[in-house]
Amino acid sequence: MNLTAVVWATTGSLFAIGLAVVTFRRQLLAMLLGLELMLAAVNVALVHHAGLFDDAEALAVVALVIAVAAAEAVVGLALILRVRRSGRGADASVLTELRG
Amino acid sequence: MTPPEVMLAVKVLFGAPVAAILFGFFVMRRVKPEWTHLPILASCAAVTAAAACLAAYTTAKHCLELPVWTWAVAGDWGVAFGLRIDGPSSAILAMVAFVGSLIHVYAAAYMKGDKGFARFFLVFHLFFLAMIGLLTANDYLQLYLFWELVGVSSYLLIGFWYHKESARKAALKAFMTNRIGDLGFLIAVLMMIYAYRSTRLQTVYEFMAAKPSIYTSIIALGLVWAAFAKSAQWPLYYWLPDAMEGPTPTSALMHAATMVTAGVFLLIRSWPIISAVDGLPQLIAWTGALTSLGAAIIAGTKKDIKRILAYSTVSHLGLMMLAVGLGELGTAAYHLIVHGFFKAALFLCAGNIAHAFHQSTANVDETGGLRREMPFTYGCFLAAALSLAGAPLFAGFFSKDAILDAAWHHGGGLRVIGMLIAFGSAFYIFRMLFLVFHGDRKEQSRGGRHPHEAGPEFVLPIFALSFGAVVLGHGSIREWVSNLMTYGMRGVPMVLIRLKPYFDLPGEPALPALNWTVSAFGTVLALLGAGAAYYLTMVDSGWDWRWRGGFAEAVFESDFGYKIIVGWGARAVSWTARFTGRVLDKNWWDGLLESSSDVLREAGNALASSAQGRVNDYLWWMLAGSAVLLGRVLR
Numbered sequence: 001m002n003l004t005a006v007v008w009a010t011t012g013s014l015f016a017i018g019l020a021v022v023t024f025r026r027q028l029l030a031m032l033l034g035l036e037l038m039l040a041a042v043n044v045a046l047v048h049h050a051g052l053f054d055d056a057e058a059l060a061v062v063a064l065v066i067a068v069a070a071a072e073a074v075v076g077l078a079l080i081l082r083v084r085r086s087g088r089g090a091d092a093s094v095l096t097e098l099r100g
Numbered sequence: 101m102t103p104p105e106v107m108l109a110v111k112v113l114f115g116a117p118v119a120a121i122l123f124g125f126f127v128m129r130r131v132k133p134e135w136t137h138l139p140i141l142a143s144c145a146a147v148t149a150a151a152a153c154l155a156a157y158t159t160a161k162h163c164l165e166l167p168v169w170t171w172a173v174a175g176d177w178g179v180a181f182g183l184r185i186d187g188p189s190s191a192i193l194a195m196v197a198f199v200g201s202l203i204h205v206y207a208a209a210y211m212k213g214d215k216g217f218a219r220f221f222l223v224f225h226l227f228f229l230a231m232i233g234l235l236t237a238n239d240y241l242q243l244y245l246f247w248e249l250v251g252v253s254s255y256l257l258i259g260f261w262y263h264k265e266s267a268r269k270a271a272l273k274a275f276m277t278n279r280i281g282d283l284g285f286l287i288a289v290l291m292m293i294y295a296y297r298s299t300r301l302q303t304v305y306e307f308m309a310a311k312p313s314i315y316t317s318i319i320a321l322g323l324v325w326a327a328f329a330k331s332a333q334w335p336l337y338y339w340l341p342d343a344m345e346g347p348t349p350t351s352a353l354m355h356a357a358t359m360v361t362a363g364v365f366l367l368i369r370s371w372p373i374i375s376a377v378d379g380l381p382q383l384i385a386w387t388g389a390l391t392s393l394g395a396a397i398i399a400g401t402k403k404d405i406k407r408i409l410a411y412s413t414v415s416h417l418g419l420m421m422l423a424v425g426l427g428e429l430g431t432a433a434y435h436l437i438v439h440g441f442f443k444a445a446l447f448l449c450a451g452n453i454a455h456a457f458h459q460s461t462a463n464v465d466e467t468g469g470l471r472r473e474m475p476f477t478y479g480c481f482l483a484a485a486l487s488l489a490g491a492p493l494f495a496g497f498f499s500k501d502a503i504l505d506a507a508w509h510h511g512g513g514l515r516v517i518g519m520l521i522a523f524g525s526a527f528y529i530f531r532m533l534f535l536v537f538h539g540d541r542k543e544q545s546r547g548g549r550h551p552h553e554a555g556p557e558f559v560l561p562i563f564a565l566s567f568g569a570v571v572l573g574h575g576s577i578r579e580w581v582s583n584l585m586t587y588g589m590r591g592v593p594m595v596l597i598r599l600k601p602y603f604d605l606p607g608e609p610a611l612p613a614l615n616w617t618v619s620a621f622g623t624v625l626a627l628l629g630a631g632a633a634y635y636l637t638m639v640d641s642g643w644d645w646r647w648r649g650g651f652a653e654a655v656f657e658s659d660f661g662y663k664i665i666v667g668w669g670a671r672a673v674s675w676t677a678r679f680t681g682r683v684l685d686k687n688w689w690d691g692l693l694e695s696s697s698d699v700l701r702e703a704g705n706a707l708a709s710s711a712q713g714r715v716n717d718y719l720w721w722m723l724a725g726s727a728v729l730l731g732r733v734l735r
Contacts, residue, residue, distance in 0.1 A: 019723075022719065023716060023719050023720065023723065024716075026716065092714070092715040092716060093714060093716075095713075095715055096712060096713035096714060097713060098711065098713035098718075099711060099712055099713030
């Protein structure tokens with residue numbers, strides 16, 4: 001079996017699971033995890049394609065994505081913590097300040 | 101090289117009034133308002149001295165053009181503010197400064213004790229300063245600025261007693277009418293900028309000499325229109341008789357020195373432009389002649405003494421316009437100067453009478469026989485009236501006969517109209533003299549008041565003005581004015597080619613000679629006018645009250661019906677304003693805007709109800725958007 005097909009299947013399903021978690025779950029922490037999952041899927045796909053096309057730039061992008069993911073996790077966790085401390089739980093369904 | 105005393109005079113000419121007004125406004129008005137006139141009178145003296153110095157300088161055949169400051173510079177374009185001291189400006193400036201200063205002295209006595217004494221004097225002096233700036237302007241745009249400043253000051257002074265509704269209305273009428281005229285000036289200035297890329301007098305003159313363009317007629321018409329409004333000529337004369345609502349010194353200043361003379365001065369200044377347009381000088385001459393005749397007739401029917409004098413001013417301005425239209429700029433300027441003296445004297449005499457009656461003006465119904473109580477005022481009035489009527493050897497005789505002479509040479513209808521004006525002028529001024537100072541008619545009643553002669557601080561300025569009105573006909577003065585006008589214009593290249601009588605003389609201009617035929621005719625007609633006035637006021641003394649009440653009064657009170665037409669025009673304008681304001685703007689336009697904003701608000705409300713503020717909803721929207729974008733990229 002072709003390695004590329006395996007990578008596509010794995011990363012595609014990882015991305016889809018992450019997307020589903022982000023869009024269907026209401027718990028903020030779970031949504032953050034979903035995001036991380038999507039980023040990881042993209043990273044794996046990038047690493048594979050970097051080897052495939054002999055492209056070092058893709059590896060540089062992977063390093064950047066890891067850095068961004070770390071920063072995102074920090075900010076996201078801090079925000080979730082603030083929301084929790086405000087006494088409304090950590091659930092997206094209560095954050096409806098944007099209601100028209 | 102300009103002599104240092106001339107430079108000093110130029111600085112004093114503007115520095116003294118500005119300093120006096122600022123000092124009066126910031127210090128005197130707060131500290132000691134009843135002394136506000138002191139720095140202003142000092143400034144008047146300084147300005148008069150400076151004007152005399154400049155007149156001496158131009159009499160010695162010099163001209164001075166002094167750049168001061170360039171405004172609104174854009175590339176090679178800019179408005180070069182500066183001073184132009186030449187013949188026309190210095191001759192008229194000398195009269196304005198002298199007459200204006202005497203009126204200031206009178207005003208100090210007349211306005212004493214008024215609540216707004218400080219305000220009056222500050223605005224009064226601003227009026228004076230504006231006229232000085234107008235006369236010495238170097239640039240049409242600069243002239244326009246001072247022209248407007250004159251208009252604003254006159255508005256403030258006419259409406260000085262703002263608690264009276266009639267004064268407020270008269271001020272507004274004067275201001276609005278002048279705005280209508282100023283539109284012409286504005287168009288002319290804009291056209292100059294467009295056509296010549298300059299508004300400097302000298303540059304415009306040189307352009308005119310080189311190639312009169314099609315814009316010339318627009319510029320000239322605009323300037324003439326503006327001058328007709330400022331100098332109270334038909335069709336825009338009607339503001340002047342109502343401008344009597346201000347304090348009497350205001351009327352004197354406005355009629356003699358500062359306001360109405362500006363229009364004549366503008367035409368003298370713009371003569372190179374105006375004379376380049378075919379038919380325009382004739383139009384000016386005819387308008388002036390007809391206005392003059394009409395105003396002279398109406399002046400003979402009025403009862404309010406200041407109103408008689410106001411129509412007399414319109415009539416004399418018409419004479420000046422007639423002279424300008426016939427190319428006799430020197431004659432026009434000479435009559436302007438002489439008129440300044442006798443009209444100021446007459447107005448200040450009217451001020452004495454009003455003061456004696458403790459009113460703002462007086463009526464022929466309540467005067468009569470005043471020469472017993474006010475002999476000095478009577479004497480001054482008589483001298484000025486003789487000058488106005490053109491009694492031989494009085495100043496008015498020479499100035500008016502020079503204009504009649506010009507009309508005579510032009511021939512045709514103007515010859516007849518000129519003579520009729522001579523008759524009419526003598527009639528209205530002697531009718532006023534007899535009705536106010538002579539006789540003991542049963543129709544006149546003083547209503548228990550006891551008028552008294554005014555004090556020396558009132559009569560001395562009047563005496564000086566009447567003296568001028570008598571002696572200014574001396575040959576040396578006439579020669580001085582005509583020389584100034586000639587040399588003043590000599591810096592203007594094409595004027596020498598185009599101008600008729602005064603300016604095409606190659607050498608020294610001769611003293612304008614008296615035409616004995618015209619003088620004899622004029623004197624006889626003036627005598628007839630005075631005789632008619634004597635008969636209708638002294639012999640048949642009830643005449644003035646008998647003809648009133650009927651159709652004749654309606655005709656004269658409405659200025660031969662013209663006031664009715666003006667009234668229709670004003671009503672049409674205010675109706676249009678109300679229609680655009682209330683119907684077009686408020687109902688239609690505002691209604692359209694409000695209904696469209698209602699639509700937007702409703703749509704917003706409808707959309708807002710679909711947004712529940714759930715984060716996951718937004719995620720779905722985002723996802724859908726990304727899918728659409730991705731679809732477009734991959735396609």
